[in-house]
Amino acid sequence: MSDSSCPLDYSAIVESYFLEHRAKLIDLAAFLDRLDRAHDSSASNTDFRVDALRQAMALLNDGEGERARRVLELFSDMSIDIPQSAEGMKGALGAVQEPSE
Amino acid sequence: MKYIEPHGHMVSRTTADYKSMALAGCVAISEPAFWAGYDRSAVQGFHDYFSQLTQYEPARAAKFGIEHYCWLCINPKEGDDPGFAREVISIIPEFISHTNVLGIGEIGLNKNTKNELAIFEEQVALAVKYDQLILVHTPHLEDKLKGTRLIMDAIEANGNVSPGRVLIDHVEEHTVKEVMDRGYWAGMTLYPDTKCTAQRAADIIEMYGTQQIWMNSACDWGISDPLAVPKARMELKHRGHSEDIIHKLTFDNPFTFLSQSSNFTLAE
Ligand SMILES: [Zn+2]
Numbered sequence: 001m002s003d004s005s006c007p008l009d010y011s012a013i014v015e016s017y018f019l020e021h022r023a024k025l026i027d028l029a030a031f032l033d034r035l036d037r038a039h040d041s042s043a044s045n046t047d048f049r050v051d052a053l054r055q056a057m058a059l060l061n062d063g064e065g066e067r068a069r070r071v072l073e074l075f076s077d078m079s080i081d082i083p084q085s086a087e088g089m090k091g092a093l094g095a096v097q098e099p100s101e
Numbered sequence: 102m103k104y105i106e107p108h109g110h111m112v113s114r115t116t117a118d119y120k121s122m123a124l125a126g127c128v129a130i131s132e133p134a135f136w137a138g139y140d141r142s143a144v145q146g147f148h149d150y151f152s153q154l155t156q157y158e159p160a161r162a163a164k165f166g167i168e169h170y171c172w173l174c175i176n177p178k179e180g181d182d183p184g185f186a187r188e189v190i191s192i193i194p195e196f197i198s199h200t201n202v203l204g205i206g207e208i209g210l211n212k213n214t215k216n217e218l219a220i221f222e223e224q225v226a227l228a229v230k231y232d233q234l235i236l237v238h239t240p241h242l243e244d245k246l247k248g249t250r251l252i253m254d255a256i257e258a259n260g261n262v263s264p265g266r267v268l269i270d271h272v273e274e275h276t277v278k279e280v281m282d283r284g285y286w287a288g289m290t291l292y293p294d295t296k297c298t299a300q301r302a303a304d305i306i307e308m309y310g311t312q313q314i315w316m317n318s319a320c321d322w323g324i325s326d327p328l329a330v331p332k333a334r335m336e337l338k339h340r341g342h343s344e345d346i347i348h349k350l351t352f353d354n355p356f357t358f359l360s361q362s363s364n365f366t367l368a369e
Contacts, residue, residue: 004308005307006307007307007341008340016339017300068274068301069274069275072245072246072273072275073246075242075243076243076245076246076247077213077246078247080247082214082215082218083212083215084216085181085215085216086181086214091241092212092242092244093243094242094243095242095243096243
Protein backbone atom coordinates (compact mmCIF):
# COMPACT_ATOMS: atom_id res chain seq x y z
CA MET A 1 0.00 0.00 0.00
CA SER A 2 1.58 3.27 -1.10
CA ASP A 3 1.47 6.45 0.97
CA SER A 4 -1.36 7.94 -1.02
CA SER A 5 -3.45 4.81 -1.39
CA CYS A 6 -7.21 4.51 -0.98
CA PRO A 7 -8.13 2.01 1.76
CA LEU A 8 -10.60 0.31 -0.57
CA ASP A 9 -9.30 -2.46 -2.78
CA TYR A 10 -9.60 -2.30 -6.55
CA SER A 11 -12.78 -4.33 -6.85
CA ALA A 12 -14.46 -2.42 -4.01
CA ILE A 13 -13.70 0.86 -5.78
CA VAL A 14 -15.30 -0.53 -8.94
CA GLU A 15 -18.35 -1.76 -6.99
CA SER A 16 -18.71 1.59 -5.22
CA TYR A 17 -18.30 4.01 -8.06
CA PHE A 18 -18.57 2.33 -11.47
CA LEU A 19 -22.26 2.95 -12.15
CA GLU A 20 -22.04 6.59 -11.09
CA HIS A 21 -19.13 7.26 -13.42
CA ARG A 22 -20.60 5.18 -16.23
CA ALA A 23 -23.62 7.50 -16.03
CA LYS A 24 -21.39 10.60 -16.06
CA LEU A 25 -19.55 9.32 -19.11
CA ILE A 26 -22.82 8.72 -20.96
CA ASP A 27 -23.91 12.24 -19.97
CA LEU A 28 -20.71 13.54 -21.56
CA ALA A 29 -21.33 11.48 -24.71
CA ALA A 30 -24.88 12.79 -24.92
CA PHE A 31 -23.63 16.37 -24.46
CA LEU A 32 -21.27 15.95 -27.42
CA ASP A 33 -24.12 14.43 -29.47
CA ARG A 34 -26.33 17.38 -28.48
CA LEU A 35 -23.72 19.79 -29.83
CA ASP A 36 -23.80 17.89 -33.14
CA ARG A 37 -27.58 18.15 -33.15
CA ALA A 38 -27.67 21.91 -32.51
CA HIS A 39 -30.17 23.30 -35.01
CA ASP A 40 -27.40 25.41 -36.54
CA SER A 41 -24.92 22.54 -36.41
CA SER A 42 -21.95 22.99 -38.75
CA ALA A 43 -18.30 22.04 -38.85
CA SER A 44 -17.35 25.70 -38.33
CA ASN A 45 -19.01 25.87 -34.90
CA THR A 46 -16.36 26.02 -32.20
CA ASP A 47 -16.16 27.04 -28.59
CA PHE A 48 -12.98 27.26 -26.51
CA ARG A 49 -14.70 25.42 -23.68
CA VAL A 50 -15.59 22.46 -25.87
CA ASP A 51 -12.08 22.46 -27.32
CA ALA A 52 -10.68 22.32 -23.78
CA LEU A 53 -13.06 19.51 -22.91
CA ARG A 54 -11.88 17.48 -25.90
CA GLN A 55 -8.25 18.03 -24.92
CA ALA A 56 -9.08 16.94 -21.39
CA MET A 57 -10.76 13.79 -22.68
CA ALA A 58 -7.56 12.85 -24.50
CA LEU A 59 -5.58 13.45 -21.34
CA LEU A 60 -7.74 10.96 -19.41
CA ASN A 61 -6.47 8.14 -21.57
CA ASP A 62 -2.81 9.05 -21.98
CA GLY A 63 -1.60 6.48 -19.48
CA GLU A 64 -0.29 9.06 -17.00
CA GLY A 65 -1.55 9.58 -13.42
CA GLU A 66 -2.78 12.68 -11.55
CA ARG A 67 -5.52 13.16 -14.11
CA ALA A 68 -7.67 15.41 -11.90
CA ARG A 69 -4.80 17.83 -11.28
CA ARG A 70 -3.79 17.87 -14.93
CA VAL A 71 -7.37 18.40 -16.16
CA LEU A 72 -7.74 21.32 -13.75
CA GLU A 73 -4.45 22.79 -14.98
CA LEU A 74 -5.56 22.38 -18.58
CA PHE A 75 -8.66 24.47 -17.76
CA SER A 76 -6.59 27.09 -15.88
CA ASP A 77 -5.53 30.62 -16.83
CA MET A 78 -1.72 30.47 -16.96
CA SER A 79 -1.26 34.12 -17.94
CA ILE A 80 0.82 36.43 -15.76
CA ASP A 81 -0.70 39.81 -16.60
CA ILE A 82 -2.93 41.42 -13.96
CA PRO A 83 -5.74 43.67 -15.25
CA GLN A 84 -6.55 46.80 -13.26
CA SER A 85 -10.24 46.08 -12.78
CA ALA A 86 -12.89 43.44 -13.43
CA GLU A 87 -15.14 46.10 -14.97
CA GLY A 88 -16.67 44.65 -18.13
CA MET A 89 -15.15 41.20 -17.58
CA LYS A 90 -17.32 38.09 -17.74
CA GLY A 91 -17.57 35.78 -14.76
CA ALA A 92 -15.47 32.63 -14.73
CA LEU A 93 -16.35 30.37 -17.67
CA GLY A 94 -14.44 27.23 -16.75
CA ALA A 95 -11.79 27.34 -19.47
CA VAL A 96 -9.47 29.92 -20.98
CA GLN A 97 -10.32 31.87 -24.12
CA GLU A 98 -7.31 32.93 -26.15
CA PRO A 99 -7.36 36.68 -26.95
CA SER A 100 -7.73 36.04 -30.70
CA GLU A 101 -10.93 34.01 -30.24
CA MET B 102 -20.27 12.13 16.43
CA LYS B 103 -19.84 15.88 16.67
CA TYR B 104 -18.36 18.04 13.93
CA ILE B 105 -17.57 21.68 13.14
CA GLU B 106 -18.84 23.43 10.01
CA PRO B 107 -15.92 25.82 9.51
CA HIS B 108 -17.32 27.72 6.52
CA GLY B 109 -21.09 28.12 6.31
CA HIS B 110 -23.04 31.14 5.06
CA MET B 111 -25.91 30.77 7.46
CA VAL B 112 -27.47 34.13 6.56
CA SER B 113 -28.56 32.30 3.39
CA ARG B 114 -30.04 29.30 5.22
CA THR B 115 -33.33 28.58 6.87
CA THR B 116 -33.77 27.80 10.54
CA ALA B 117 -34.69 24.26 9.47
CA ASP B 118 -31.13 23.95 8.13
CA TYR B 119 -29.74 24.84 11.57
CA LYS B 120 -31.91 22.09 12.99
CA SER B 121 -30.75 19.52 10.41
CA MET B 122 -27.12 20.43 11.03
CA ALA B 123 -27.59 20.09 14.79
CA LEU B 124 -29.23 16.68 14.30
CA ALA B 125 -26.25 15.63 12.16
CA GLY B 126 -23.85 16.51 15.01
CA CYS B 127 -22.81 20.07 14.21
CA VAL B 128 -21.66 21.87 17.37
CA ALA B 129 -20.09 25.02 15.90
CA ILE B 130 -20.25 27.03 12.70
CA SER B 131 -17.82 29.66 11.48
CA GLU B 132 -19.36 32.06 9.00
CA PRO B 133 -17.18 34.24 6.75
CA ALA B 134 -18.47 37.49 5.28
CA PHE B 135 -19.10 37.13 1.54
CA TRP B 136 -20.79 38.49 -1.54
CA ALA B 137 -24.57 38.51 -1.21
CA GLY B 138 -25.22 37.70 -4.87
CA TYR B 139 -25.60 41.40 -5.68
CA ASP B 140 -23.46 44.46 -5.02
CA ARG B 141 -24.55 46.50 -2.00
CA SER B 142 -25.45 50.08 -2.80
CA ALA B 143 -24.00 51.63 0.36
CA VAL B 144 -21.64 50.97 3.25
CA GLN B 145 -24.73 50.85 5.48
CA GLY B 146 -25.58 47.53 3.82
CA PHE B 147 -22.37 46.13 5.31
CA HIS B 148 -23.11 47.69 8.67
CA ASP B 149 -26.36 45.74 8.74
CA TYR B 150 -24.66 42.56 7.47
CA PHE B 151 -21.92 42.73 10.14
CA SER B 152 -24.63 43.24 12.78
CA GLN B 153 -26.41 40.16 11.46
CA LEU B 154 -23.18 38.12 11.64
CA THR B 155 -22.24 39.28 15.14
CA GLN B 156 -25.65 39.40 16.80
CA TYR B 157 -28.55 37.78 15.01
CA GLU B 158 -26.97 34.57 13.68
CA PRO B 159 -25.34 33.58 17.01
CA ALA B 160 -28.77 33.80 18.63
CA ARG B 161 -30.40 31.76 15.87
CA ALA B 162 -27.69 29.07 16.12
CA ALA B 163 -27.83 28.96 19.92
CA LYS B 164 -31.44 27.73 19.79
CA PHE B 165 -30.04 24.47 18.39
CA GLY B 166 -27.07 24.22 20.68
CA ILE B 167 -24.69 25.39 17.95
CA GLU B 168 -21.98 27.95 18.67
CA HIS B 169 -21.78 30.57 15.93
CA TYR B 170 -18.57 32.42 15.03
CA CYS B 171 -17.90 34.82 12.18
CA TRP B 172 -15.34 36.63 10.05
CA LEU B 173 -15.54 40.19 8.78
CA CYS B 174 -14.35 41.77 5.53
CA ILE B 175 -15.28 43.20 2.19
CA ASN B 176 -15.46 40.26 -0.20
CA PRO B 177 -13.18 40.06 -3.27
CA LYS B 178 -15.96 40.77 -5.77
CA GLU B 179 -17.03 44.07 -4.24
CA GLY B 180 -13.35 44.70 -3.45
CA ASP B 181 -12.83 45.52 -7.12
CA ASP B 182 -14.28 48.98 -6.32
CA PRO B 183 -11.46 50.27 -4.09
CA GLY B 184 -13.16 53.48 -2.98
CA PHE B 185 -16.24 51.64 -1.76
CA ALA B 186 -14.13 48.80 -0.33
CA ARG B 187 -12.10 51.23 1.79
CA GLU B 188 -15.31 52.70 3.22
CA VAL B 189 -16.37 49.20 4.26
CA ILE B 190 -12.94 48.40 5.71
CA SER B 191 -13.21 51.56 7.81
CA ILE B 192 -16.25 50.20 9.71
CA ILE B 193 -14.75 46.76 10.46
CA PRO B 194 -12.91 47.91 13.63
CA GLU B 195 -16.19 48.82 15.33
CA PHE B 196 -17.31 45.16 15.02
CA ILE B 197 -13.99 43.40 15.58
CA SER B 198 -14.25 43.25 19.36
CA HIS B 199 -17.47 41.21 19.23
CA THR B 200 -16.94 37.95 21.10
CA ASN B 201 -17.82 35.75 18.11
CA VAL B 202 -15.37 37.35 15.63
CA LEU B 203 -12.50 35.03 14.67
CA GLY B 204 -10.76 37.09 12.03
CA ILE B 205 -10.75 38.76 8.64
CA GLY B 206 -12.38 36.76 5.84
CA GLU B 207 -13.18 35.54 3.42
CA ILE B 208 -10.81 37.87 1.65
CA GLY B 209 -9.05 36.98 -1.57
CA LEU B 210 -9.44 37.43 -5.28
CA ASN B 211 -12.29 36.98 -7.73
CA LYS B 212 -11.02 37.99 -11.19
CA ASN B 213 -7.35 38.44 -10.19
CA THR B 214 -7.29 42.22 -10.71
CA LYS B 215 -4.97 44.90 -9.33
CA ASN B 216 -7.92 46.52 -7.56
CA GLU B 217 -8.85 43.26 -5.82
CA LEU B 218 -5.22 42.63 -4.92
CA ALA B 219 -4.80 46.10 -3.37
CA ILE B 220 -7.89 45.61 -1.20
CA PHE B 221 -6.73 42.11 -0.28
CA GLU B 222 -3.37 43.49 0.86
CA GLU B 223 -5.06 46.21 2.92
CA GLN B 224 -7.23 43.64 4.66
CA VAL B 225 -4.21 41.43 5.38
CA ALA B 226 -2.66 44.51 7.00
CA LEU B 227 -5.89 45.05 8.97
CA ALA B 228 -5.69 41.44 10.24
CA VAL B 229 -2.08 42.04 11.30
CA LYS B 230 -2.96 45.29 13.03
CA TYR B 231 -5.74 43.66 15.08
CA ASP B 232 -3.95 40.29 15.48
CA GLN B 233 -6.71 38.41 13.65
CA LEU B 234 -6.77 35.07 11.83
CA ILE B 235 -7.26 35.18 8.06
CA LEU B 236 -9.67 33.13 5.96
CA VAL B 237 -9.04 33.28 2.22
CA HIS B 238 -11.43 32.79 -0.68
CA THR B 239 -9.72 31.64 -3.87
CA PRO B 240 -11.21 32.38 -7.30
CA HIS B 241 -13.43 30.01 -9.19
CA LEU B 242 -12.71 27.75 -12.12
CA GLU B 243 -10.01 28.87 -14.57
CA ASP B 244 -8.94 31.75 -12.30
CA LYS B 245 -8.18 29.62 -9.24
CA LEU B 246 -4.57 28.52 -9.86
CA LYS B 247 -3.31 31.98 -10.78
CA GLY B 248 -5.31 33.63 -8.01
CA THR B 249 -4.16 31.22 -5.32
CA ARG B 250 -0.52 31.94 -6.18
CA LEU B 251 -1.07 35.72 -6.25
CA ILE B 252 -2.74 35.49 -2.84
CA MET B 253 0.09 33.51 -1.23
CA ASP B 254 2.67 35.85 -2.76
CA ALA B 255 0.80 38.88 -1.37
CA ILE B 256 0.56 37.38 2.13
CA GLU B 257 4.26 36.56 2.11
CA ALA B 258 5.09 40.06 0.85
CA ASN B 259 3.37 41.50 3.94
CA GLY B 260 6.07 39.83 6.02
CA ASN B 261 4.12 39.83 9.29
CA VAL B 262 1.76 36.90 8.73
CA SER B 263 2.48 33.37 9.83
CA PRO B 264 1.01 31.01 7.20
CA GLY B 265 -0.24 28.80 10.04
CA ARG B 266 -2.72 31.57 10.90
CA VAL B 267 -4.16 31.60 7.36
CA LEU B 268 -6.69 29.16 5.92
CA ILE B 269 -6.82 29.12 2.13
CA ASP B 270 -10.19 27.80 1.07
CA HIS B 271 -11.67 26.15 -2.00
CA VAL B 272 -8.48 24.21 -2.79
CA GLU B 273 -8.64 21.54 -5.48
CA GLU B 274 -6.19 19.00 -6.86
CA HIS B 275 -4.14 21.65 -8.69
CA THR B 276 -3.73 24.00 -5.71
CA VAL B 277 -3.78 21.91 -2.54
CA LYS B 278 -0.16 20.77 -2.59
CA GLU B 279 1.34 24.22 -3.07
CA VAL B 280 -0.92 25.67 -0.35
CA MET B 281 0.19 23.00 2.13
CA ASP B 282 3.85 23.11 1.08
CA ARG B 283 3.93 26.85 1.76
CA GLY B 284 2.66 26.22 5.30
CA TYR B 285 -0.95 27.39 5.01
CA TRP B 286 -4.05 25.59 6.15
CA ALA B 287 -6.19 24.28 3.27
CA GLY B 288 -9.97 24.17 3.06
CA MET B 289 -11.90 21.89 0.72
CA THR B 290 -15.33 23.20 -0.14
CA LEU B 291 -17.87 20.47 -0.84
CA TYR B 292 -19.89 22.18 -3.51
CA PRO B 293 -21.64 20.19 -6.18
CA ASP B 294 -20.75 21.84 -9.52
CA THR B 295 -17.79 24.14 -9.18
CA LYS B 296 -15.57 23.08 -6.30
CA CYS B 297 -15.06 19.66 -4.76
CA THR B 298 -17.18 16.56 -4.21
CA ALA B 299 -17.03 14.33 -1.14
CA GLN B 300 -15.31 11.66 -3.21
CA ARG B 301 -12.63 14.03 -4.45
CA ALA B 302 -12.16 15.45 -0.95
CA ALA B 303 -11.51 11.91 0.29
CA ASP B 304 -9.09 11.37 -2.61
CA ILE B 305 -7.24 14.59 -1.76
CA ILE B 306 -6.87 13.54 1.88
CA GLU B 307 -5.55 10.16 0.81
CA MET B 308 -3.05 11.80 -1.54
CA TYR B 309 -1.95 14.81 0.51
CA GLY B 310 -2.57 13.81 4.12
CA THR B 311 -4.63 15.02 7.05
CA GLN B 312 -2.42 17.83 8.40
CA GLN B 313 -3.66 21.44 8.24
CA ILE B 314 -6.72 20.65 6.15
CA TRP B 315 -10.48 20.83 6.73
CA MET B 316 -13.72 20.30 4.84
CA ASN B 317 -16.65 22.69 4.67
CA SER B 318 -19.95 23.00 2.85
CA ALA B 319 -19.92 26.79 2.22
CA CYS B 320 -23.74 26.37 2.23
CA ASP B 321 -24.54 29.75 0.71
CA TRP B 322 -27.33 30.99 -1.56
CA GLY B 323 -26.03 28.85 -4.47
CA ILE B 324 -26.83 25.20 -5.10
CA SER B 325 -25.14 23.86 -1.98
CA ASP B 326 -25.75 21.45 0.86
CA PRO B 327 -25.57 22.35 4.56
CA LEU B 328 -25.08 18.64 5.32
CA ALA B 329 -22.13 18.24 2.96
CA VAL B 330 -19.64 17.72 5.81
CA PRO B 331 -21.53 14.83 7.48
CA LYS B 332 -22.02 13.33 4.02
CA ALA B 333 -18.27 13.53 3.41
CA ARG B 334 -17.79 11.79 6.75
CA MET B 335 -19.96 8.95 5.42
CA GLU B 336 -17.78 8.77 2.31
CA LEU B 337 -14.62 8.50 4.41
CA LYS B 338 -16.23 5.86 6.61
CA HIS B 339 -17.36 3.89 3.56
CA ARG B 340 -13.76 3.82 2.36
CA GLY B 341 -12.57 2.37 5.64
CA HIS B 342 -10.96 5.45 7.17
CA SER B 343 -10.87 5.26 10.96
CA GLU B 344 -13.15 7.21 13.29
CA ASP B 345 -10.00 8.95 14.54
CA ILE B 346 -9.14 10.24 11.06
CA ILE B 347 -12.73 11.35 10.44
CA HIS B 348 -12.86 13.14 13.79
CA LYS B 349 -9.50 14.80 13.11
CA LEU B 350 -10.65 16.15 9.76
CA THR B 351 -14.08 17.36 10.80
CA PHE B 352 -13.53 18.38 14.42
CA ASP B 353 -9.92 18.45 15.64
CA ASN B 354 -8.44 20.25 12.63
CA PRO B 355 -10.97 23.10 12.49
CA PHE B 356 -10.82 23.22 16.31
CA THR B 357 -7.02 23.60 16.23
CA PHE B 358 -7.01 26.30 13.56
CA LEU B 359 -9.90 28.32 14.98
CA SER B 360 -8.58 28.04 18.55
CA GLN B 361 -5.74 30.34 17.52
CA SER B 362 -8.37 33.04 18.11
CA SER B 363 -9.04 33.58 21.80
CA ASN B 364 -12.69 34.20 20.86
CA PHE B 365 -13.11 30.55 19.85
CA THR B 366 -14.23 28.99 23.11
CA LEU B 367 -15.87 25.73 22.02
CA ALA B 368 -15.31 22.95 24.55
CA GLU B 369 -13.10 20.15 23.18
ZN1 LIG C 1 -17.78 31.36 1.36
